[in-house]
Amino acid sequence: MDYSFTEQQQMLKKAARDFLAARCDKAFIDRIIKTEDGFDKGMWKEMAELGWQGLMIPEEHGGTGGDFLDLCALLEETGKSLLPAPLFSTTVLGATAILLGGTKTQQSRFLPKIASGDSVFTMALLEKEGTYAEAAIKLEAHTTKDGYTLSGTKLFVAYGGSADYLICAARIGTSISLFIVDAKAKGITHTPLVVMSGEKKYELQFSNVAVPHDRLLGEKDRGWHLVEEVLERAAVAKCAEMLGGMQHVLDFTIDYVKRRVQFGRPIGSFQAVQHHCANIVMGIELARGITWEAAWRISKGMPASMEAAMAKQLANEAYLRTTALAHQVHGGIGLIREHPLHLYYREARTSAYAFGDTAHNADRVAASIAAGAAIW
Amino acid sequence: MDFTFTKEERRFREEARGFFTAEVGGAPPLDPENEAFVPKMRAILRRLGERGWLTMTWPKEYGGTDASPMYRFILLEEMALSGLTSSGGFNTGGRIVGPTLIQYGTKEQKDFFLPKIAKYEIDFALGYTEPEAGSDLASLKMLAVEDGDEFVITGQKMYNTTCHWAEYHWLAVRTDPKAPKHKGISLFMVDMKSPGITLTPMYAVSGARTNAVFYDNVRVPKSRLVGDKNKGFYYASTALAYERIFNVGMHARMLHNIITYAQTTKRQGKLLWDEPALQREIARHAAKLRALRLLCYKIAWQMSKKIMPSYEASSLKVMTSEFEKELVHTGMEMLGHYGELEAGSKHVPGEGAFAQGYHSAALATITGGASEIQRNVIATRGLGLPRGD
Numbered sequence: 001m002d003y004s005f006t007e008q009q010q011m012l013k014k015a016a017r018d019f020l021a022a023r024c025d026k027a028f029i030d031r032i033i034k035t036e037d038g039f040d041k042g043m044w045k046e047m048a049e050l051g052w053q054g055l056m057i058p059e060e061h062g063g064t065g066g067d068f069l070d071l072c073a074l075l076e077e078t079g080k081s082l083l084p085a086p087l088f089s090t091t092v093l094g095a096t097a098i099l100l101g102g103t104k105t106q107q108s109r110f111l112p113k114i115a116s117g118d119s120v121f122t123m124a125l126l127e128k129e130g131t132y133a134e135a136a137i138k139l140e141a142h143t144t145k146d147g148y149t150l151s152g153t154k155l156f157v158a159y160g161g162s163a164d165y166l167i168c169a170a171r172i173g174t175s176i177s178l179f180i181v182d183a184k185a186k187g188i189t190h191t192p193l194v195v196m197s198g199e200k201k202y203e204l205q206f207s208n209v210a211v212p213h214d215r216l217l218g219e220k221d222r223g224w225h226l227v228e229e230v231l232e233r234a235a236v237a238k239c240a241e242m243l244g245g246m247q248h249v250l251d252f253t254i255d256y257v258k259r260r261v262q263f264g265r266p267i268g269s270f271q272a273v274q275h276h277c278a279n280i281v282m283g284i285e286l287a288r289g290i291t292w293e294a295a296w297r298i299s300k301g302m303p304a305s306m307e308a309a310m311a312k313q314l315a316n317e318a319y320l321r322t323t324a325l326a327h328q329v330h331g332g333i334g335l336i337r338e339h340p341l342h343l344y345y346r347e348a349r350t351s352a353y354a355f356g357d358t359a360h361n362a363d364r365v366a367a368s369i370a371a372g373a374a375i376w
Numbered sequence: 377m378d379f380t381f382t383k384e385e386r387r388f389r390e391e392a393r394g395f396f397t398a399e400v401g402g403a404p405p406l407d408p409e410n411e412a413f414v415p416k417m418r419a420i421l422r423r424l425g426e427r428g429w430l431t432m433t434w435p436k437e438y439g440g441t442d443a444s445p446m447y448r449f450i451l452l453e454e455m456a457l458s459g460l461t462s463s464g465g466f467n468t469g470g471r472i473v474g475p476t477l478i479q480y481g482t483k484e485q486k487d488f489f490l491p492k493i494a495k496y497e498i499d500f501a502l503g504y505t506e507p508e509a510g511s512d513l514a515s516l517k518m519l520a521v522e523d524g525d526e527f528v529i530t531g532q533k534m535y536n537t538t539c540h541w542a543e544y545h546w547l548a549v550r551t552d553p554k555a556p557k558h559k560g561i562s563l564f565m566v567d568m569k570s571p572g573i574t575l576t577p578m579y580a581v582s583g584a585r586t587n588a589v590f591y592d593n594v595r596v597p598k599s600r601l602v603g604d605k606n607k608g609f610y611y612a613s614t615a616l617a618y619e620r621i622f623n624v625g626m627h628a629r630m631l632h633n634i635i636t637y638a639q640t641t642k643r644q645g646k647l648l649w650d651e652p653a654l655q656r657e658i659a660r661h662a663a664k665l666r667a668l669r670l671l672c673y674k675i676a677w678q679m680s681k682k683i684m685p686s687y688e689a690s691s692l693k694v695m696t697s698e699f700e701k702e703l704v705h706t707g708m709e710m711l712g713h714y715g716e717l718e719a720g721s722k723h724v725p726g727e728g729a730f731a732q733g734y735h736s737a738a739l740a741t742i743t744g745g746a747s748e749i750q751r752n753v754i755a756t757r758g759l760g761l762p763r764g765d
């Protein structure tokens with residue numbers, strides 16, 4: 001057994017911490033999330049130079065050939081800083097889908113541009129129902145002589161307004177197929193949504209959007225299988241990002257309760273405050289172990305759907321509880337917008353929906369048990 | 377025992393409901409966290425004042441009708457049920473200042489302030505908290521020094537919410553730095569237009585504005601000292617007791633919104649309501665709502681029997697604020713991704729009320745006294761447990 005990061009992973013994390021400490025403070029976040037793109041394009045290029053977008057992309061396609069666990073290790077750091085950038089959607093959603101489902105041609109066409117920071121990817125999956133269920137996909141693809149036309153509406157598309165490409169799930173009859181769609185293609189209308197966290201999200205309306213044959217991703221009609229593979233990774237990667245966020249909140253909370261004095265002593269000496277802090281750390285520890293096991297399993301090519309669904313449930317609960325209790329022990333100061341805590345409180349809420357809320361993941365675990373999966 | 381309201385109380389409730397329906401009607405709920413709400417709410421309070429409803433419980437000689445606290449309770453409950461905030465710092469004059477002046481004010485103060493408070497011509501901002509004095513209010517440092525007929529006040533307050541529009545500041549200040557902490561504090565009523573007061577706006581996570589307030593040699597006439605010098609901490613604690621009339625009208629609205637949404641929204645081909653786990657959660661909330669309502673009624677009843685609540689008020693403060701969080705959690709989990717949308721967004725559910733609830737709930741267990749402090753009160757004053765050191 002080994003619960004530690006490799007030396008290389010530790011270096012990656014350290015470099016990320018230094019970069020983010022210098023570049024991604026609260027003033028930066030406040031400014032960037034108000035912009036239309038929702039990220040800083042210059043910084044995006046620098047991130048590519050650090051090898052972030054290409055972390056999981058093989059060297060032959062311009063990446064550094066790391067694995068999923070490396071990416072999660074990095075996301076734990078970006079989660080600490082609440083980095084507002086389409087890193088998650090480009091790597092965990094876009095690059096993963098192309099790595100898992102793309103043809104050789106598609107891979108050599110798209111992956112180098114992801115690694116170089118030239119292309120921003122996202123996934124257009126959710127629709128009106130807002131659930132991660134195959135039946136909820138209603139956007140239709142019709143076959144034409146040159147390929148397909150897509151019509152329908154996607155919701156909650158992260159960076160849907162600034163992405164270059166969308167991995168879009170569409171229905172052809174009874175089954176789902178995936179397409180790589182130019183995000184600015186004719187026929188797509190972008191409507192920004194007002195979302196609690198810093199991640200820009202859009203509604204995208206597709207009206208007869210033409211997609212050529214060579215943009216079909218993976219096997220026709222087998223798209224949902226690919227979606228599930230991506231979602232499993234996305235859920236785990238989200239947990240890693242959330243872990244970073246909660247750990248950071250715990251760190252600055254502990255620091256604060258040691259310094260804040262009321263009744264002539266640090267509030268951290270009151271048992272009521274201590275117990276809140278203890279409850280935070282227990283939640284984090286629970287989520288941490290299962291998250292890293294799930295990430296490790298995925299990076300080793302082992303089945304991980306049960307672990308992913310378990311991790312997401314626990315991470316949801318832990319992040320929500322961490323930020324709520326952190327608010328409680330901060331008192332008034334944490335409730336003022338100048339203080340960063342509320343950004344994490346918001347992030348916890350939106351992260352808890354991403355790639356399956358608590359009920360969704362509980363249902364997945366229950367379904368596995370019903371199908372005979374061992375619980376031990 | 378009797379769990380009903382009297383005929384007169386029921387009639388008053390009808391009347392109050394009619395008033396609030398006419399004021400807010402079917403219009404979208406005004407957002408209490410939005411600054412645009414302030415003038416609207418003040419206008420409504422003035423109309424309440426015209427009816428004499430802000431001061432029903434005051435003695436006749438001060439413009440009241442000696443009504444039982446039950447009426448004030450009913451009014452506040454109906455107000456919350458209508459979607460109007462019953463606290464938010466509004467009517468600090470009627471809630472806190474008036475009752476304190478009636479008990480401890482000079483004749484001149486009563487004559488000057490009480491009619492204005494009754495008609496809601498003026499309101500007060502609560503000036504207790506300082507950067508270093510929150511839960512530990514008695515350690516406040518803002519200093520008043522006597523100078524002839526005046527006190528000269530210097531120092532800083534924090535999170536004084538309505539200072540940017542209230543006419544007066546209900547201010548706790550140290551008047552004897554040598555006395556033990558609790559025994560060197562006095563209360564003043566300061567005209568917010570006095571030279572030397574400056575405000576720095578601060579915005580709460582809910583969107584509401586509050587303020588850092590700076591006093592630089594602000595001169596306040598001695599006639600604006602409340603009661604005896606150095607007894608302010610005692611007055612402030614008794615004044616808080618008047619605030620301790622809780623109701624769960626807002627919670628009822630929240631639960632109602634959840635039920636309506638669940639019963640009208642389909643997911644995966646069935647109504648959200650058809651999910652047994654959600655039904656059970658809602659049923660539990662409904663039980664808790666009824667039980668909490670009874671506890672609220674009980675305090676109102678006790679007060680009408682002149683029994684001042686002590687730890688019961690603390691336990692209601694904790695329970696209602698934590699219940700608010702539970703309701704928000706149920707709503708947020710029920711909404712799925714739609715829960716992340718905020719007011720102004722396409723597709724936002726409940727016109728943004730759910731998201732607003734998530735932000736406001738963070739405040740509930742802090743403002744008006746943090747839950748930990750309330751639990752300390754329940755344990756020590758209520759249960760007689762020894763104090764921790």
Ligand SMILES: Cc1cc2nc3c(=O)[nH]c(=O)nc-3n(C[C@H](O)[C@H](O)[C@H](O)COP(=O)(O)OP(=O)(O)OC[C@H]3O[C@@H](n4cnc5c(N)ncnc54)[C@H](O)[C@@H]3O)c2cc1C
Pocket residue numbers: 260262263267270271272273328329330331332333335465501502503504505509510511512534535536537538580584586739742743744745746747748749752
């Ligand atoms: C939006 C907003 C509006 C407000 N409006 C007003 C206003 O109009 N006027 C006004 O005067 N004030 C106002 N306040 C201030 C409010 O009353 C205080 O924030 C509150 O009393 C808590 O004080 P604090 O923020 O200093 O937190 P602290 O006292 O520093 O508390 C931090 C944490 O320590 C805990 N703690 C402290 N002491 C103990 C103890 N002995 N045992 C166990 N735990 C303890 C607390 O429970 C809390 O969890 C407002 C605050 C906010 C956020």
